[in-house]
Amino acid sequence: MTKIHTASVEFNQNGTPVSTKFDDVYFSTDDGLAESRYVFQQGNKLNDRWQTWPYHHFTIAETGFGTGLNFLAVCQAFTQFKQQNPNSPLKQLNFISFEKYPLCKTDLAKALAPWQMLSCWSEQLIQNYPYLVEGIHRIEFDSQIKLDLWFGDIHTQLPQVADNQTGIVDAWFLDGFAPSKNQAMWHQNIFNHMARLASKNGHFATFTAAGFVKRGLVEAGFVVNKQKGFGRKREMLLGHKLQINTNESSISHRNKNRQNKTTTADPHSNKVAQTKLKQSLQPTPYPQMPAKSKQTCIIGGGIAAICTALTLAERGHHIHLICQSHLADGASGNRQGAIYPLVQNELNRVTDCHLKSYQYACQFYQKWRRRFEFSVDFCGVVQLAFSEKMQKRQQALLANPSLPNELFDHVKQQEMESVTGINFPHNGLYFPQGGWLNPTSFIKAAVKYLQQTQQLTLSTHTQLIYLNRQQNNWRLTCQTTHDKPETQVFEADNVVLAQGWQVSHLPQTTHLAIKPSRGQVSYLQSNKTLNQLTKVICHKGYLTPQWQNLHSVGATFKIDQTDAKISEEDDNANLEMHQTHTPNITGWLTDKNVDSSRASIRATTEDRLPMIGNVSPIESLQTELNGFAKGGRLPQQPISIYPNLYVIAGLGSRGLTNTPLMAESLAAIMQNESIPLSLDTITAVHPNRFAIRTMKRGKL
Structure with a gap:
C-alpha cells in the first residue's frame, strides 16, 4: 500500500x-x-x-x-x-x-x-x-x-x-x-x-x-x-x-x-x-456469476443475512428469509458490539479489507438510521496499549506514513480520562468514528422495514435440511423447529447462505473452511464510576459504555467449540481478563455485579478475512484445477459453480464492522454491477481460496 x-x-x-x-x-x-x-x-x-x-x-x-x-x-x-x-x-x-x-x-x-x-x-x-x-x-x-x-x-x-x-x-x-x-x-x-x-x-x-x-x-x-x-x-x-x-x-x-x-x-x-x-x-479460479432473477432466499437471521437482505432489496429483490430459530439468535444477539477496524502495520489485504469495511460500515449504519430506529452510538473506540508488545505495535502504526491521520489519534495516559471519562493506566489509539451497535435492534427494525415495503417474507424456527437443484431452480427442504416438527419445501431462483458457522453443513458446502468459535459476554451492572465511561474500551477484550444500565464485558474465544450454554468459568475469565488490563476498576469487576451472560458461536476463518461469493462444487475444484494444483497454468475458462448459490460467512468477531461492505459486494456480484472491492480482495475473500490452497499442498 x-x-x-x-x-x-x-x-x-x-x-x-x-x-x-x-x-x-x-x-x-x-x-x-x-x-x-x-x-x-x-x-x-x-x-x-x-x-x-x-x-x-x-x-x-x-x-x-x-x-x-x-x-x-x-x-x-x-x-x-x-x-x-x-x-x-x-x-x-x-x-x-x-x-x-x-x-x-x-x-x-x-x-x-x-x-x-x-x-x-x-x-x-x-x-x-x-x-x-x-x-x-x-x-x-x-x-x-x-x-x-x-x-x-x-x-x-x-x-x-x-x-x-x-x-x-x-x-x-x-x-x-x-x-x-x-x-x-x-x-x-x-x-x-x-x-x-x-x-x-x-x-x-x-x-x-x-x-x-x-x-x-x-x-x-x-x-x-x-x-x-x-x-x-x-x-x-x-x-x-x-x-x-x-x-x-x-x-x-x-x-x-x-x-x-x-x-x-x-x-x-x-x-x-x-x-x-x-x-x-482475471483470476479464473475465483468465478463470479450474477443472479438469475430478483427472487432470492437468504438462509440465516443474523447481521450477515439482514445486511444482505437490505442491499438486495434496494436493488428490487424480494427476499424470503429463513432462520433456524428466532432473529438474532446467534452471535448477532449480543447486547453491544464494537465497530472498529483491525489494522496491521504490514498494510496487507487484511488491513485493506478491514479498513475499507470500517469506513463503509459507519456510512451504512448512519444511512439506515435515517429510515428506521435502532440502538447505536458512534461514541468512539479506544484501543489500549496494555502490554509492551501492544505499545510497540501502536507506535509502529502511528509512524506508518501510509495510514491516514484521521483514522485514529494517539491518546497518552495522562489524557485518557479526558477522552474516555475514566483514567485507564495505559496509552492508546482513539478511533473517533467508531462506536457500538445493538445488533438485535438493528436486525428486528430492518426486517420490520422490509416487511412494510413488502420485500421480505420471514420464516422463523425453520431449519434448512437439504438443498438440491431441480428444473433450473433451487429446492429447499426445511423442517420447523418449534411445536410440531413438519417438513416444508420452498423454491428459489437464488440462494444466499448466511447462517454463520453452520454454512458448511450442506453437501454443497462441506469444503468451505469455516470454523466455529465459542464466545461468552458478561453483562455487568453499572455504578457511579463506570457510568462516566464514554467510549468503547478494547484490549484483549472489550468494555462498553452503559446501555440500559448494563456494561458488556467480553469476550472469551474458544475455537472449535459449539456449546452455547452459559458458563460461570467464562464469566470469571472475562472478569480476570479485565482485572489484568484495567486494574483501576477491579473493585467493580466482581461476580456479584454480573447481571447476566450470553454465549454464542462465531464463524471464523484462519486468515481472518470474510468469505463471500459463488460456491463451486468440490468436484470441479478437484478436476478442473488439477493441473494448476500441480504447478501448471490456470484454465482458460472460469471453473464451474453451483448456479445462483452464494455465501456470506466467516465474519468472526468483527462482523458488525465487516458485514455491510461484504453484503454490498455480494449484492453487486449478484446484480453484475461494479464490485466495491479490488480484484486482489475479491480473490482474498472468495469461497474457493482455502480449497485451492489445500490443492497446492496436495492434500485435497
Whole structure:
C-alpha cells in the first residue's frame, strides 16, 4: 500500500482551482459545469440512452476525479431523469473514478463552493470523503447513486477493477489534465483497460482531439469520431466500443467506416488482444456469476443475512428469509458490539479489507438510521496499549506514513480520562468514528422495514435440511423447529447462505473452511464510576459504555467449540481478563455485579478475512484445477459453480464492522454491477481460496 499525497492546488483570480504540479486548471475557466455537460454527458448521449435503457443500473467510469465536478453534474442529471421518469427500469447510477492526487477536504470544499446548484450532492461528498488510503472507497448518495473512488496511480488501480467477464462500464469520461501536461494519463495501457471494462454498449467521450489519443483508442478497440469541442476548442473525440462480427471481413469493416468518416481498428486482431488481456488479469479460479432473477432466499437471521437482505432489496429483490430459530439468535444477539477496524502495520489485504469495511460500515449504519430506529452510538473506540508488545505495535502504526491521520489519534495516559471519562493506566489509539451497535435492534427494525415495503417474507424456527437443484431452480427442504416438527419445501431462483458457522453443513458446502468459535459476554451492572465511561474500551477484550444500565464485558474465544450454554468459568475469565488490563476498576469487576451472560458461536476463518461469493462444487475444484494444483497454468475458462448459490460467512468477531461492505459486494456480484472491492480482495475473500490452497499442498 502506497502513501497517498494530496494535490497541490492554487486558486486563480476567478476562483478556479489550478494544479501547481501540472500547471493546468481543473475545469474550464469559461464555464466548467457547461463544459462537463457538453463534453461528457452529451458526448456519451447519456439522457437519450437513459430514456431507453432496459437495465437496473448504468455505470460511468472516469479517468480523473479532480474536484468531482463531472460526477456531481451527472448526479444532478440522473436525479432529474429519475424525477421525470419514475417508471423507468433504470434505478441506479454507478460512478467509478480514479485519482492519484486527491484534493484535501478543505480545497475540495473551496473548489465546489461556487456550484451551489450541486450543493446537495457536494455536501454529501465532502461529509463522506474517504480516508486518503490507496485503493477503492465506496460512497453512497441517497441509495440511487454509488461512487467508487479509487485513490492511487491509475496504472496500478485500473487493472484491479473486475470486469465480471462481460464488461461493466457503459460510458467512459476520459478526463484528466491536458495530454501535453500529463501524458501518463493518456497511455495505451489505460485505453486497453477502458476497452476491457467497457460493456457491449460502452461509449466514451473526451475533451481532447490529440492524434495519439485517437490512435490509442482505435488500437484498443473503439470506433472514434470527432465533433466540435466546447467553447474555443476546435475538436473533441467521442465514440463507442467496436462491435466485433467474426463473419465480417476486416477489409469490408474498414471500408464501411471510411464511408462514415470514423476510425476503427481491425476487429479480428482486436478481439484476440482483448481476450489475452482479460486472461492475463482475471483470476479464473475465483468465478463470479450474477443472479438469475430478483427472487432470492437468504438462509440465516443474523447481521450477515439482514445486511444482505437490505442491499438486495434496494436493488428490487424480494427476499424470503429463513432462520433456524428466532432473529438474532446467534452471535448477532449480543447486547453491544464494537465497530472498529483491525489494522496491521504490514498494510496487507487484511488491513485493506478491514479498513475499507470500517469506513463503509459507519456510512451504512448512519444511512439506515435515517429510515428506521435502532440502538447505536458512534461514541468512539479506544484501543489500549496494555502490554509492551501492544505499545510497540501502536507506535509502529502511528509512524506508518501510509495510514491516514484521521483514522485514529494517539491518546497518552495522562489524557485518557479526558477522552474516555475514566483514567485507564495505559496509552492508546482513539478511533473517533467508531462506536457500538445493538445488533438485535438493528436486525428486528430492518426486517420490520422490509416487511412494510413488502420485500421480505420471514420464516422463523425453520431449519434448512437439504438443498438440491431441480428444473433450473433451487429446492429447499426445511423442517420447523418449534411445536410440531413438519417438513416444508420452498423454491428459489437464488440462494444466499448466511447462517454463520453452520454454512458448511450442506453437501454443497462441506469444503468451505469455516470454523466455529465459542464466545461468552458478561453483562455487568453499572455504578457511579463506570457510568462516566464514554467510549468503547478494547484490549484483549472489550468494555462498553452503559446501555440500559448494563456494561458488556467480553469476550472469551474458544475455537472449535459449539456449546452455547452459559458458563460461570467464562464469566470469571472475562472478569480476570479485565482485572489484568484495567486494574483501576477491579473493585467493580466482581461476580456479584454480573447481571447476566450470553454465549454464542462465531464463524471464523484462519486468515481472518470474510468469505463471500459463488460456491463451486468440490468436484470441479478437484478436476478442473488439477493441473494448476500441480504447478501448471490456470484454465482458460472460469471453473464451474453451483448456479445462483452464494455465501456470506466467516465474519468472526468483527462482523458488525465487516458485514455491510461484504453484503454490498455480494449484492453487486449478484446484480453484475461494479464490485466495491479490488480484484486482489475479491480473490482474498472468495469461497474457493482455502480449497485451492489445500490443492497446492496436495492434500485435497
